[in-house]
Each structure stands twice: as C-alpha cells, then as structure tokens.
Amino acid sequence: MELPTIQQSLFVLFTSYVMKWLMPKLMALLKGDKKTVEIHEKEWKKDVVYLYQFPRSPHMPNMSPFCLKLETWLRANDIKYEVRQTWTQRSSKGQLPFIELNGEQIADSQLIINALSRKFNKEDLTTLTQSQIGAARAVDRLIECSFIQAIVAFKYLEHLPELISGETIGLKWIPKVVTDVAAMFIKPTLREKLHSQGFGRLTREEQLEQARLDLQAIADVMGKNKFILDDEPHTVDFTLFGHFATFYYLPFDIVLKRMVRNEFPTLLDHMERMKERFWPDWNEHLAA
Ligand SMILES: N[C@@H](CCC(=O)N[C@@H](CS)C(=O)NCC(=O)O)C(=O)O
CATH class of the missing domain: 3.40.30.10 (Glutaredoxin)
Structure with a gap:
C-alpha cells in the first residue's frame, strides 16, 4: 500500500480543521439570530x-x-x-x-x-386517572429520553449514509458522494453525544438489551389495550407513533425494525393502527 505524501496528509489535516471551524459558523448563519423571533406568516388567519x-x-x-x-x-x-x-x-x-x-x-x-x-x-388530563397521567408521562419520557438513544445508535449511527442520501430524503439530485462526505462529518458529533450521555459507552449487545427493556416496558404498560393507556389514543400515543414510524418505514433494514417485528407485535399493531386511523391518505403525503 502506498503511503500518503506529506503534502497530502497536511492537506487532509488542514481541510478537516477548516471544516470543523467552519461548520458551526455556517449552521449559525443558517439558523439566524435567535434573540429576535421573526414571524414568517405575516397575513395569518385567526386560530390557524x-x-x-x-x-x-x-x-x-x-x-x-x-x-x-x-x-x-x-x-x-x-x-x-x-x-x-x-x-x-x-x-x-x-x-x-x-x-x-x-x-x-x-x-x-x-x-x-x-x-x-x-x-x-x-x-x-380530563379523561385520564391520576395513575394513567403518571404512566403517560413516564412512557413519553422513556421514548424521548431513553429509547431515543437506541434510535440514535441504530438508526442514525449505523445507517447515516443511507439515512441522509438524496434517495431517502427526497432530494434525488444530490450525488451520493456529497451525502457520504456529510455523513463522515456528522458521525463524530453523534458519537460524542451518545458517549457523553453514557449510552455510547455500552457494547452493542448491551445497547440492544436496553432498547429491548424500553420496548418491553411500553408493551407492558399497554397490555391488551388498543392504545397505550386505554382503547383511545392520548398524547403519548403520538409520541410513540412519531418515533416508531420514522424508523419503521425507512427503506432499509434496521435492527430495531426486526426487534419490533419479531418481539413486540402489540407495538407494531399500535403503529399500524395509528397510521390507518390518522393517515388514511399517507401515500398522498409522500414526496414524489
Ligand atoms: N424537543 C424537540 C426536539 C426537536 C428536534 O430534535 N428536532 C430536530 C430534528 S428531528 C432538529 O430540528 N434538529 C436541528 C437541525 O436539524 O438543524 C421537540 O420535541 O420539538
């Protein structure tokens, strides 16, 4: 194997350094000044x-x-x-x-x-008992604070190039090489986040076990109900649906999909029930 020349190595080091410095500045520019909240819809209609x-x-x-x-x-x-x-x-x-x-x-x-x-x-809150309100909050936070770490590990980190490819996000004209390079730059940030939170320090097997325990807890709270707390959906059902559907309907295989499909059929049914009930027109809302 041919080793890179000193010039090539210096070029790579220099480019990485510039990118690391430039990226946050570009993002800040993109996101604008957060001190003043600009209202974009000037001609708003009441209560819309x-x-x-x-x-x-x-x-x-x-x-x-x-x-x-x-x-x-x-x-x-x-x-x-x-x-x-x-x-x-x-x-x-x-x-x-x-x-x-x-x-x-x-x-x-x-x-x-x-x-x-x-x-x-x-x-x-008016339709739920105090203990259901408690369970709803616990499950909601379990999804967005705990299970989300497994989503970051298994959906984002393990599949970043596929996840942000032009094909997946609906911008087919973006060359794959561009999204592959972007993935290379985004990955270390995700890895750092998972590491500082602690989940990133677990082995893959340990991470999968944590994901499984979270899913089991949600399935246990749901029991034989149609939705998490009873037979009607409440806010927590929308949280579950948002997080599940956005990995389950991706066009590539993810270990979490297999886990839900093979081990947690009631959670899979929950997702499909939500989709049928609230998105009967799902296909009409997909990018061409
Ligand atoms: N806690 C927030 C989380 C929202 C969030 O994480 N949004 C992500 C996209 S999924 C985001 O906007 N990230 C910043 C970015 O993409 O620039 C909420 O519930 O709305």
Missing part, C-alpha cells in the same frame, strides 16, 4: 396553526419524529393547520418543528401540544 417542518419524504410524511408526532396530533384533534415546509428555518430554540399561531411562535413539539391542548380545549 402554521406548522413549520421538514419537507415531505418519499417514505413517510416526515422523517423527523417530532414533526410527524405533531402533525399526526393536529390531524387527530381536528385543528386547522397549514404546513410550511422548510429545510433552513428554525425556531427560537434552533429546531423544527415550530408553529405560528395568531402571530406568535411556539417551539418544541411537547410545548406546542400542551399549548394547543389548552387553547383548543383538547386536554387529555
């Missing part, structure tokens, strides 16, 4: 929710679990909304989704659902 989220993908209405969770919740609750698709806009918190309602921005899917539940009188 303007939902800012990533564009549709060819395999699911949204590849972001948080966007899919929120849009499904809006549909389920018959709230009037208009989608604003964006790759570049971000909320005051620097993320998607966010909404604008009556000239105000609300960011973070959880906070949005809470605010809309109050505004449109859709609160779960």
